[in-house]
Amino acid sequence: MEASPVRPTFLNLPPEKRERIIAAALAEFADKGYEQASLNAVVAASGIAKGSLYQYFTDKQGIFLYLFEVAVGVVRRTLLTVKEETREADVFTRLEKSLLAGVDFIRRHPRLFGLYLRILYDQRTPRRQELLAAVRRFAADYFASLVRQGLSRGEIRAGVSPETAIFLLDAVFDRFLQGVAMPAFDVTLGLNQADAREVAARGRELIGLVRRGLAPPETV
Amino acid sequence: MEASPVRPTFLNLPPEKRERIIAAALAEFADKGYEQASLNAVVAASGIAKGSLYQYFTDKQGIFLYLFEVAVGVVRRTLLTVKEETREADVFTRLEKSLLAGVDFIRRHPRLFGLYLRILYDQRTPRRQELLAAVRRFAADYFASLVRQGLSRGEIRAGVSPETAIFLLDAVFDRFLQGVAMPAFDVTLGLNQADAREVAARGRELIGLVRRGLAPPETV
C-alpha cells in the first residue's frame, strides 16, 4: 500500500474550487509534461497561493498522480459504456463504433488524452512504467476480448495470430486517434479539421481495410 | 534565407572533437527533449567549456537545429539506398524489406530515432511544424510512390483509396518501429527484446495482414 498523494483538506474544499485546481493542473501537465510543468503556473491559473497547493498535495508527484487517478476513472467509465452498448454486434462493427467513441472521447476530453500522450513519450515521467501498464491493460484487454470473440464466431480467419491482430488494431486505433488530436500526426487524412461525418467515413474505410486483412475471404 | 545555426569555428574543429560534441548533444537532446536538455550536461559530457559552445553555435536552438540537419542527411541517404535496393520487387515485398530496414536503422542509430520522437511529441520544440513537415515529406513520398506502383500494377485493389492506404501503412510502420525502440509501446509482440529472426517473422506476418487488406482477392 502507499500513501495517498492527496490530503483530506483538498477533498473538503468546495467542489467549484477543487475543480478549478484540477482543471488548471491538468492543463499545465498535459500541455508541458511532468518535468516542464510549473506549479507557479498552476497556482496562478487557479488563483490560490503556492502554500495552499502543498496543503492539498504532498508534492509535485502527488498532484500528478492524483490527476492520473481522476483520468483513469473517466476512461474506465467510458470504456465500459461502449463495450456495453455494442455488445450485440459483430467484431468489425464493434471496432468501428469503438473507434468513433474514441474520437468522441478525445474531442470531449482533449486534456486527458494529452496527459496520456505525455506519459507515453516523456521518459522521465515518475512511475511511468506503472502508469502505462495501467492504461495498457485497458486497451489490450479490450482488443483481446474483441479478437477472441471474432475468432470464436469465425468473423476472423482461424489462421490469424491473436497477438499480431491486436498489434494491428492497437496501431491503427492509436494513430487514428492521435491524428484527430494532433495535426502533426495526420499526414494524409486531415482528420484534425474534418467534421464528424467525414471522420466517420474515414474510420469506416480504415476498418474496412482491417476487416479484409482479418476476416475469412468469403465474408468480405 | 536564414542564418546558419553553426559557426565556421565549429567546422574547423578536428573531426574527432566535432563528433564528440555532436554525440554529446544528440544524447542529451534525444534523451530529454529540447527544453529539458541541459547545455551544462553537454559541455560536461564533451569536455569543453561553456563558452566554447557559444563560439560554435549561436544558441541552444542553433545546436538543436544543427543536429536536425545532420539527422536528415543520414535519413535521406538510408532511404535512397533502400528504395534503390528493392526497385525490382512487388509492393508488399518492398514494404516488408523497408520495414526491416527501418528496424535496422533504429538499432544502428537509436538516438536519431529518439530525436524524431522528441520532436513529434514535445509540442514546445522550436520550429516543430517545420521540422515535422520535413520528416513527413520523406515518409509520405515514400509510401505514396509505393502505393502508386501497387495500384498501377494491380498489386493493390483498384477500389482502395490511396490516402487511406498510406494512412494504414504509416500507422503500422511507425508503431512497429516505435515498438522496436520503446518497450512501453509494444503491448503484445515483445519486439524490443526479440532477436532479428523473430522481428522479421513478426514483420512478415504484419505485412501479410496488410496485404490481405489491400491486395485484390485472387492474389492472396
Place this chain on the structure above:
DNA sequence: CCATGATATGACCAGGTGGTCACATGGAAG
C-alpha cells in the same frame, strides 16, 4: 467575546537554467 484548530498566504531558499564576457592560451607571421 474569546479560544482553538483548520486553512490560506507569499516572501524566501537552494539549486538549476541559458547565456555573457573579460581574460588566458596557442601558434604562426614578421
Place this chain on the structure above:
DNA sequence: CTTCCATGTGACCACCTGGTCATATCATGG
C-alpha cells in the same frame, strides 16, 4: 622575441524552479 588574432575558459548574471514556514485569516463552539 613580439605581435596578433582565433580559440578556449569558467566565474558570473538574471531568471525560474519545487518546496518551506512563520504568520495571518477564518469559522465554529463555548
